[in-house]
Amino acid sequence: MIPRGQYMLIRDKGPAHVRLGTILLFLTPWLVSLIVLWYGPIFYTIGLSFMKYRLIGGGHYIGLDNYIETFTDPFFWKGLSNTFVFTAMFIPANFVLGLMTAWLLSSDIPAKGLFRSIIYIPAVLPVIAILVLGKFLFYPNGLVNSFLDIFGLPGPFWLANPKLIKPTSVMLMIWQCGTAMVIYLGALKAVPNHYYEAAEIDGLGRFGQFMRITIPLISPTIFFRAVMDLIFGLMIFIPGLVLPEGNVPGGPGNASRYYALHLYEKAFQRFNLGEASTLATILIIISFLITFLIMKTSERFVHYEA
Amino acid sequence: MMTSRTRNRLLTLIFTILVCLVFLSPFVYLISTALKSVEQLLTMPRVLFPLPLHPENFLRVVQQFPILRYFKNTFLVVIGSVAGNLLVSTMAGYALSRLTFKGREILFTITLACMFMPLFLIIIPRFLIFQKLGVIGTLWPLILPTAFGSPFCIFLIRQYLRSIPMELSEAAKVDGCRELAIYSRIIMPLAKPVMATVVIFTTQWRWNDFIEPLIYLPSGKLYTITMGLYTVLGTSAEEINIHLVMAFLIIAILPILLIFLVAQRQFVEGTASTGLKG
Numbered sequence: 001m002i003p004r005g006q007y008m009l010i011r012d013k014g015p016a017h018v019r020l021g022t023i024l025l026f027l028t029p030w031l032v033s034l035i036v037l038w039y040g041p042i043f044y045t046i047g048l049s050f051m052k053y054r055l056i057g058g059g060h061y062i063g064l065d066n067y068i069e070t071f072t073d074p075f076f077w078k079g080l081s082n083t084f085v086f087t088a089m090f091i092p093a094n095f096v097l098g099l100m101t102a103w104l105l106s107s108d109i110p111a112k113g114l115f116r117s118i119i120y121i122p123a124v125l126p127v128i129a130i131l132v133l134g135k136f137l138f139y140p141n142g143l144v145n146s147f148l149d150i151f152g153l154p155g156p157f158w159l160a161n162p163k164l165i166k167p168t169s170v171m172l173m174i175w176q177c178g179t180a181m182v183i184y185l186g187a188l189k190a191v192p193n194h195y196y197e198a199a200e201i202d203g204l205g206r207f208g209q210f211m212r213i214t215i216p217l218i219s220p221t222i223f224f225r226a227v228m229d230l231i232f233g234l235m236i237f238i239p240g241l242v243l244p245e246g247n248v249p250g251g252p253g254n255a256s257r258y259y260a261l262h263l264y265e266k267a268f269q270r271f272n273l274g275e276a277s278t279l280a281t282i283l284i285i286i287s288f289l290i291t292f293l294i295m296k297t298s299e300r301f302v303h304y305e306a
Numbered sequence: 307m308m309t310s311r312t313r314n315r316l317l318t319l320i321f322t323i324l325v326c327l328v329f330l331s332p333f334v335y336l337i338s339t340a341l342k343s344v345e346q347l348l349t350m351p352r353v354l355f356p357l358p359l360h361p362e363n364f365l366r367v368v369q370q371f372p373i374l375r376y377f378k379n380t381f382l383v384v385i386g387s388v389a390g391n392l393l394v395s396t397m398a399g400y401a402l403s404r405l406t407f408k409g410r411e412i413l414f415t416i417t418l419a420c421m422f423m424p425l426f427l428i429i430i431p432r433f434l435i436f437q438k439l440g441v442i443g444t445l446w447p448l449i450l451p452t453a454f455g456s457p458f459c460i461f462l463i464r465q466y467l468r469s470i471p472m473e474l475s476e477a478a479k480v481d482g483c484r485e486l487a488i489y490s491r492i493i494m495p496l497a498k499p500v501m502a503t504v505v506i507f508t509t510q511w512r513w514n515d516f517i518e519p520l521i522y523l524p525s526g527k528l529y530t531i532t533m534g535l536y537t538v539l540g541t542s543a544e545e546i547n548i549h550l551v552m553a554f555l556i557i558a559i560l561p562i563l564l565i566f567l568v569a570q571r572q573f574v575e576g577t578a579s580t581g582l583k584g
Contacts, residue, residue, distance in 0.1 A: 018405050022485045026405065030398035030417075033454035038420050041431035048430065055437075101325060109319045117570060118326045121333075124566045124573060126514035128532045129559050132539050133332055136339070136548055143335045146352055175329070179577055186578040206314075227422070235424045238516060247540055260426050268521050273430055280427050287424070 042284070048277035055271040066278040076279070079259035082166065082240075086258065087233030089170045094229050095222065098180025103210070105181070106188045116185075123178030131242040134172035135159065138243075159245040162255035169239035169256065180225055187221035188214065219302045227291060234287060235260050259283065340364070340552035347549055363553040370550070373557060375527070376534035383448045383530060384512045390453025391508050392501060398455055399463030400489050404475060414464065420457035425517060433521065447522040448515070448530070452508060459504045462576060466500035467493060503572045506565060510573075513562055531558045 049066055053059030070076050101119050105112050122130060137143045138158035145155025158168045191214060199209045215222075237260035241249050249265070250257030259279070267276030334354070339347070340363055342356040367373060401407075402414050436447040470493060478488045494501070516532040523529055529537065538554050566573060 018407060018485070023401060023405055023407050025486065026397045026401035026489070027413075029394040030455045030460070033394070033451075034416065034420070036435065037432060037451050037454060038423065038428065039416075041428035041435075042423075044431035044434075045427060104318060104322045104325065107318050108315055109322060115322055115326050116574075119329050120570075120574065121563070121566065122329065124510060124562060125559050126516060126532050126535075126562070128514075128516040128535055129555055132535055132551065132555055133336055135539070136552070137332055137335065141350070143331070143352075175332075182574050182577045183580065231422060231424055235426055237426075242536070242539065263426055264521070267430055268433075273434070277430055280430065283424075284427050 045277045045280045046284075048274055049281040051274045051277075053272075053274040053277070055273060059274060062274070066275050069275060070278050070282070075254075075257065075262055076259075078254050079257055079262040082255065082257055083234060083236060083259040086166050086169060086236050087230060089167065090173060090233045090236075091226055091229045093170055093174045094177050094180055095225065097174050098177040098225070099184050099222075101177065101181045102184035102188055103214075105185060116181075119181055120178035123176045123181075125176075127173075127176070127238050128242065130172055130175060131239060134168075134175070135243055138168050138172075157245070159243055160252050162253040165244060165252060165256045169236070169243060172239070172243075173236075180229075183221060183225060184218065187218040191217045216303050223294070223298050223302045227294060230290060230294070231287065234283065234290075237261050237264060336552050336556065339549055340556055342549045344549070360549070363549050364557065367550055367553045367557065371534065371538060371554065372526070373531075373534060373554070376529055376531045376558075379445060379528055380513060380530040382445055384509050386445075386449035387452035387512045388505055388508045390449070391456055391459060392504060394453070394455035395459040395504060396463055396494060396497065396501065397489070399460045399467055400493060402460065403464040403467040404470075404472070404493065405485070417457050417460055421461070429518075429521060436522070442522065443524055443528075445523075445528060448512070448518055451518075452512060456508065458580070459507065462503060462507075462579065463497065463500055465579065466497060470496055502569070503576045506569050506572045507576055509565060510562060534558065 048059070050061060050063060051059040052062045052065070105116050105119075109115075139145075140155065140157055140160075144158070148155045156164055158164050195213050195217070196209055199213055204212065236258050240256040240258045240261040244251035244256055250261055263276050263279040263283075266272050266279060338354055338356060341359045341361060342353075342363075343360045346353060346356040346360075398417070402410060402417070432447070432451065433442070436442050436450075439446075441447055441450075474492060475488050478492055483492070514532065515530070516536070519530045519533045520536070523533060526537065535554060535558050538551055
């Protein structure tokens with residue numbers, strides 16, 4: 001018989017009782033937060049996407065009008081393709097640089113702690129600081145072009161050329177690869193040493209060991225990072241605001257008008273919250289679809305057994 | 307004669323140093339530029355050590371921009387967020403690891419899922435909620451979401467508290483201790499390391515945050531340090547004022563750099579722990 005308002009604890013050591021009141025005492029603030037600040041807003045966003053909603057004056061139901069408006073808006077498609085192109089470059093670049101630096105720091109060299117700090121520092125700084133500094137590095141007569149000049153190479157207009165603005169953004173964003181590096185470093189350390197010893201006896205070279213042992217064994221971490229970087233990439237926003245020459249958001253030639261920048265402008269500069277919510281809802285669906293796709297295909301290449 | 311192993315080590319070392327130089331060079335440029343005068347800025351080829359140095363640039367930045375106000379606003383946001391987050395996240399983490407109840411694992415999964423929830427999917431309703439509460443135009447919208455707990459911190463705390471033996475709580479219960487007393491007098495003192503990590507991460511997020519201040523803060527009076535930096539970038543007649551922008555940037559990131567140097571271990575271990583769940 002369980003008294004009212006109490007929950008049975010079923011544990012190996014026999015039953016113990018925790019009162020519902022005690023549980024609520026500890027969990028209420030977080031439960032409120034979960035409902036009001038996290039999950040409620042998701043449904044609220046979806047609801048708003050079917051409404052004409054202005055910041056002043058409230059809103060009313062308009063069915064699919066926002067969706068029709070959105071799908072016929074060229075900026076929606078431009079933003080979507082810009083975001084996809086950025087993400088498609090960012091994920092592999094961050095993977096290669098993050099894993100490469102982790103690999104270097106897991107090898108047998110002196111002063112590893114110092115090197116690790118140097119590579120990790122940019123990752124603890126604000127993105128806006130990285131971008132403001134980066135903007136001056138990539139100026140027509142900035143540090144990057146001065147460096148190219150040493151080799152007699154002509155320095156391009158990184159921030160004014162629609163073809164170069166996204167690769168420039170990627171280069172700056174992977175300067176923060178320290179987060180990925182630290183996570184890969186942990187994964188590399190977890191690979192048992194005897195695997196490598198066995199492979200060495202079998203005559204597998206260092207590169208062979210890396211491809212045949214390291215990569216499969218850390219594949220769950222690679223997968224996890226890919227999902228995190230995907231979410232980061234789909235939400236890319238600040239480079240489009242800060243980097244373009246002349247501080248024109250989304251420039252040059254709309255080449256850095258990312259999806260999230262479009263959403264931000266719709267919501268908080270034109271205060272068209274209905275259409276902005278439509279953009280957010282479409283993004284929820286896209287994120288789910290891609291994550292689902294990765295999950296499905298990952299079964300083939302991710303090894304969860306180590 | 308070098309063995310191939312030694313040669314490999316040497317090559318790895320040289321390559322690592324080269325990578326680190328690439329990572330460091332922007333910082334060298336940053337410091338060097340912040341110490342130049344306008345004439346020195348325009349000197350080509352670039353001078354690494356601009357003599358004489360102009361440290362008065364930093365003074366000019368403090369005089370020319372309301373940097374102290376930006377700092378004050380940022381401090382308020384950080385302190386409010388950290389205090390609330392410490393309380394709410396440790397309590398939730400405690401319940402999710404040391405109280406057994408129906409639906410605990412589901413609640414934990416729901417909590418974890420928030421870590422994957424991008425801001426732009428929830429920011430519009432949050433804005434409307436804060437508007438209803440009448441707090442747009444104050445710093446509260448920047449404080450409340452973190453002060454009401456963070457999924458990542460709850461995750462960190464839960465993992466940590468699980469490693470503390472349950473026998474400790476049971477013994478206290480036999481002695482007549484109530485759950486709240488067990489939490490505050492026995493478990494929390496043992497959880498100081500993870501609480502330090504939570505403080506450091508929360509400080510870093512709130513200090514570095516740019517998107518939320520951009521959305522919530524209507525006027526310069528409330529700007530945090532990252533908004534200040536953005537404003538300085540926008541108002542500078544770009545090339546001419548680089549040295550001042552760079553000096554501003556150094557002042558803006560200095561506190562975070564100092565925290566990093568002191569608490570590097572917490573940063574690295576906290577970040578690494580997110581990968582373990584892969």
